[in-house]
Structure formats: structure tokens, C-alpha cells
Amino acid sequence: MVIQKTFTVTTRGRGTHEITAAVQDIVADSGVTTGLCHVFLHHTSASLMLCENADPDVRADLETFMARIAPDNDPDYVHTAEGPDDMPAHVRSVLTGNDLTLPVSNGRCDLGTWQGIYAWEHRSAPHRRRVTVTVLGSG
Amino acid sequence: MVIQKTFTVTTRGRGTHEITAAVQDIVADSGVTTGLCHVFLHHTSASLMLCENADPDVRADLETFMARIAPDNDPDYVHTAEGPDDMPAHVRSVLTGNDLTLPVSNGRCDLGTWQGIYAWEHRSAPHRRRVTVTVLGSG
């Protein structure tokens, strides 16, 4: 069995947007009980991550970390035509990745207690980000 | 065909724990000859990685690298209630990821000669880490 659905995340600029419920709903509707759930973001300046979902300070601290290792307005970058946050967004996207694969057990994504699925916008301005979820396995 | 198994890694605190043999055993028992093997760690302060498996200095040097870019006791972090190593553990986990997908060929994970699969504990204290392996493909 293979089920595939696409949805759009409208971001508010740099920061995270939780998509755990949207992904779990697609898995529940798929009829797959054991298998894999793949989540993909079709962009190069935003990414996906699994992150602690209880304390929002964790995600704020991750921004602090990224701002230190990949700051905006970096004078060493050549690709600057699209703004001072564009190349740092590509760096952050490459470091964190655009795809996640999760186990499906008993008809749902078997995440750890504190694992949430987040789309992470790395550009300063709001964007519309396309996400595709593919669920594969036995019913 | 879809086979799914879970096991627990008991870590000794910060450092790596090789799980290649445990994963290969699950693949061998699965009966899948061609397909994919997905490995997932259900936690946000430990991660999975593929790493050079011949010289343990490589993994020691990776700790050196992480200690430099994500040091403990970072004064800029807000999420500090669970200890000075907690937020750095989340950062390291996000940078290296909690899921790996590997090709299965001829009934085994087709890893490169020097590729080992490691669970990487990022907290200072020992923990029990749950790992789920899903093998999908044709028999």
C-alpha cells in the first residue's frame, strides 16, 4: 500500500511550525498499520526537523545556535542577490535536511514522547512551503 | 513485505554505541532480499549516524568537534532547567538526525566497507534509548 498527500505550510518568517498533527492525520487515513511515513519539504531555504515538543525555549535556543554558526549578512558569501538571509537559509537547510522518515506502527507514526515534527522556515519573510507525505506499508 | 523490530540501547553517557550487528541481524531474519532498512531513534537528545568504523579516534574527534560548536554550559541558552548538557544535546541531535535509511541488497544492509551504524548519546548521564528497525521490500 502506498498513499501520498500534499499540503502547504504558510510560515510567518524565520521560525518553526509544528506539523505533527497534519502528518499523523494522513497516516491514520492511509490505512497503513505497519510501515514507513516519509515527509518531504520541496524547498532549499527551509527544512524539516524532529525536535523536543514540550518547551518552546528549545526551538528559540536552536535559532540562537543557528544565528551564531550561520549568521545573516555574512561578508564571506557570494550568493547575496536575494538578501542577507538567503545564503544563511541555504546553509541551515543543508545542515538540517528536507526529508524525514518515521516508523508507522499500529496505524500511527511511532514518535518518541517528546518528538514533534517541525517545518523550519529559514528566510526572514513569510513563505508558502509545500510538504508531501508518503505512507508505505501493510494494512 | 514489512518487518518491524524494536530494541533498547543502554548508553554509558555521552559517546557512541555501535548497533550495526543488531540492525544486520534484523535484516537477515526479515526475509527481505531487496529493499530498504529504516532505523529510528525515539529521542531528542541522542541521534543516529553512519561513521567510519575502523579507527575509534574518528568518533573521539567528532566529540571534539561537537564540544566546540555546541559546548555545554552555553550562557546564551534559555532551556537550562535539565542541566548544562541538555540544550547542547538537542542541538547535536538536530544536526545529526534520528533516522537513517539504508539499502538492502542480497538480504543484508549494503553498507560501505567503512560504514558503521552508531547510536550517539549526547547527554552526560547514561540513558536507555529505544530504536525501531523497519525492513521493507521483496523476499
Next chain:
Amino acid sequence: MVIQKTFTVTTRGRGTHEITAAVQDIVADSGVTTGLCHVFLHHTSASLMLCENADPDVRADLETFMARIAPDNDPDYVHTAEGPDDMPAHVRSVLTGNDLTLPVSNGRCDLGTWQGIYAWEHRSAPHRRRVTVTVLGSG
């Protein structure tokens, strides 16, 4: 349906090598219309990434970034027998990963407009890098 193919990328030393067309050809030949395409690189000192495919400056700037956080000749590393670029290559490989999973829709990898698939050589010298593509899904 499961189809698996292997090919070799001959690199010219440190830098990126686009493999999008090679991967799309395997997907097109597979007969899979909906499912997943998994790409795997069997080495620990080179990696795979999705990256902006329009402006080559993006990939040059990524090298600039990596040279800053994981420079060659780092005096803190112990694993130096294979050269001053070897341990930095392992670090870069661990940060960016050796596997990518992509959605297959309508018989092709459904990449975003600006997403290209790149093998990223992290060693200074040219190498031959083995890549395995596995396509899984319904026809």
C-alpha cells in the same frame, strides 16, 4: 515493486557533483509511479545533499561555510594519519549525511523547482564514490 541500481561518481576532489539526472533516469525506468526513491552513498568522507541548483555560488558558499566550521589541518584532531583533510571530511559527511529519500509522484522524483541532488566530495583528492538508488512503490 522494488528496483535497485548502482552507479559510480568519479569526483574531481573537494566539491559537488550533480546526480539529479542519473537518479531521475533510474526512477523513470523503474515503472514505479507513486512511492519513494532512496539514494545512498557508501562512503564516510563524502555525502549527499539537496541544494539550490540555479546559482553555483550557493555551493561555493557552502564550501566557505564548511571550511570555517570544519577546517583542514585542525590541531585538535587525533585521526590525522590519512591527511589533514580526512577528519574534516568525516565531520562534513556526518553533518550532511549519506542518504536521501525523495517522494516519487507520476513516475518521477517530485523535487522542488530549485532542488538538485548532489554528491559532495569532502576529500581533496579525486575519488570513485558508489551510489545505490532504490525505488519502491506502486506501478
